[in-house]
Structures are given as C-alpha cells and as structure tokens.
Amino acid sequence: MNFWQKEEETLSVDEIKQIQLERLQSVLNRVYDNVTFYRKKFKEMGLEPESLKSLDDISKFPFTYKSDLRDNYPYGMFAVPLRDIVRIHSSSGTTGKPTVVGYTRNDLENWKNLVARIMVAGGVTANDIVHIAFTYGLFTGGFGLHYAAEHIGASVIPVSSGNTKRQIMIMQDYRSSVLVCTPSYALHIAETLDKLNLTKNDIHLKYALLGSEPWGEKIREEVERRLGVIATDNYGLSEVMGPGVSGECLYKNGLHVNEDHFYVEIIDPETCEPLPEGEKGELVITTLTREAMPLIRYRTRDITRLYRDKCPCGRTLIKMEKPSGRTDDMIIVNGVNIFPSQVEEVLKEFDQTTPHYMIFVKKKGRLDMLEIDIEMTEALFFDEMKKQKAILEQITERMFNVLGIKPAIKFVEPKTIERFEGKAKRVIDLRNV
Known part of the structure; x- marks a missing residue:
C-alpha cells in the first residue's frame, strides 16, 4: 500500500x-458569513469574498495570528454552531489562555484521512501494530x-507517554512495529534499551513516525541505527488541525x-x-476544508521553503523543507510549546521576584529539560532559607500549571541577570538539535 488516497495525492499541478481556487472562494464566503472576526477584518480592508479572482489574490486578505485566537477565546473563531462541534482540543497560548480548536464530524473524517496519507507514506499498513507514545488529552x-x-x-496501542521500561516491555510482548512519539523520546527509549542490556533486535520496530519538535x-541517523527503524518526519499544528498538514515519504527528501x-x-x-517558490521564509497556511474553524492566512512562525520535485514515491504534492527555525520566541520542550511571556505572567504574581529571568533548555539524557533562573528581590535574598524554599515551591507549582511541564527553578542573587538595551534575549537553547 503506497498511497492512502492515490487520486488526490497524484493530481497534476493544474488540477x-x-x-x-474553488475551495479558497468557498472558505472565504463561509468565514465572511459566519465568523464576526473575519467579516469585520474584510470590511476594514475593503474586501469581499468575491475579491479573490485568482490564487495570487489571497495576498490581499488579512493574516490570522495566534493572538487572534486568544482574543476570541473560547469559541469566537468557530464558523458553525456549538451543536455541530463534536470534538474540542486546545494548545497552550502565549499567556494563560489556551487556543481552542473545534472539529465537526466531517472535520474528523478529513483529519483521519490526511494523517492516514502521511502514515501510509511513512510505511504504515493494515498489518502494523502502532505504538503511540504521545501524550493523550487536549494535545492533538x-x-x-x-x-x-x-x-x-x-x-x-495507546500507551501515552512516560514509564519507558513498561513501554519497552509492551513493545517486546505486543510486537509493536511502528513507533509514534517525539524524536527525543525515541532516543530516550534507545538509551533505556541500553540500560536494560537490550538491543534493537529485542524489539520488533520497523518504522518511527516522529514529530512535535524540531x-x-x-538525530534521524541515531534513531534509525539504534532502534532499527526507518524514521520519517511529519508536521502539523493544533490551530489548523493538528498532525496531517505534511509528512515525509520513505524517500525522506522533503515533507x-x-x-x-x-x-x-x-x-x-x-x-x-x-516569496516565490523555493525561497526561504515564514510558512502561512489557509485551511481549505475545515468546517468548524477555518483559518485564513494563519502565520505559523515556522521558517521553511516550498518546492516541487519529481519524487520517486509518485506523489505530486508540493513539498516543504523541515522547518529550520521560528520568527517568534516560542520554544518546544519535549513536544510542549513554551513562550517566555508565560514565564513573565507567572512572575507578575510574586512580589518576591524581579522581572528579570533567563530560560535554559538543556538535555537530561535524551529528554529536554527546562531550567529557569529567576532574580530574587533584595528582601527575599536576605530572608531565611525556609521562606526562600517555600516561595520557590510556589513558583514551581504555578509554572507547572501554566506551562504544562515542570521546570527546574533556581533563584539567583539580585542584579546578577544581564540587562538588555534592545530586545531581551531570555532563552538560551543548549540542545544540539
């Protein structure tokens, strides 16, 4: 099975x-009629859905930003009534409020098919046993x-994340043939195999579909060598659907x-x-078939390039390079999106700290570790250790609630964190991706 939907995956460029063009015209009409946010935006710019006569005309229309989703929290971006929504997911926002994503029954059918295309391109068949070590829940x-x-x-096998020794036992006993997880967790599994005196020959994996982090x-070479798999990348983001936007085939030369x-x-x-095809810049996505929450020109902040080539797999769909960076300050830690502004929001709640902090992202074994150095006030610095420890625990717990992962928090002395004249550099990424 080389294709899931061969006809759609092998269309000519003209088709x-x-x-x-037809779907863009349709989606512009739907958002204009059903989403107050877009109708207002279009009118402000003197646009109507009919302003789109060709694909190039999309550049006349406004961008959508993650902040727009937050400003319309929770359901303001929905284009259908709530009774038609059958699933709700969300992802972390830049401050306390998450971005909410809704799906109609038809959206879920499309989602299944689009991710199925990517899984089949990555080698998965009906004969496989798929071991999913992603977190389940609001994460898509x-x-x-x-x-x-x-x-x-x-x-x-919906194993979810964590308890790696148990994961390996399940892989051995249930004969899992496909691993779905983050690249860093795949390497962590490889290291745990070593500690258990096991090798790739003691498990039965053939393929690894890895995503959610750069x-x-x-890393691919190491995962393939140590787990005995063919490892492919796939890309998606919660706001436009989740996984299923793009993915590598077994030739691994673009998504x-x-x-x-x-x-x-x-x-x-x-x-x-x-920018013209082939040039590197920021990826912008317009959803063409989403019913519940169509998005027009959503700025992903991911840096990549688009190109067409004759892929040996036979697919004619345009390709994107693996994203090489971002235009904002978001960092991804073990698959979780973290923004420095979230840290700032938490620090505002505590009088015992200054607004000065540094975020360090490191590796602990194969997994990412988040460390936040926070500058104390003079008063807390001269306070007793017991008080410092209590405040540290409160901040750690609050950070966990806001960020979704527990960072290592460290207090540093007053006036020891560098001051910046221009844009503050708050994140130091010490991982070697």
Missing part, C-alpha cells in the same frame, strides 16, 4: 490549483495519529504538503510580502 498529536492508524486498519539528520486541504504560502517575515 491542484483549480481545486485550491496522540488522537490525530491514533484515529488515522485505526482508519488504515492497523492495530493501535530534529535534524543527525509532502496536503495542499488540496491547505493553501500554503511563504512570506518574508519582515515585509509580509509573498
């Missing part, structure tokens, strides 16, 4: 562009790959974008002008 990754794998006809060829469902552009992040 794809025609489908995109676990559910997106779970339902797609079942849709293909594979057997699914990773390079060095095929499901462009019949997503209109993708590359813009210059400084000027916001569209």
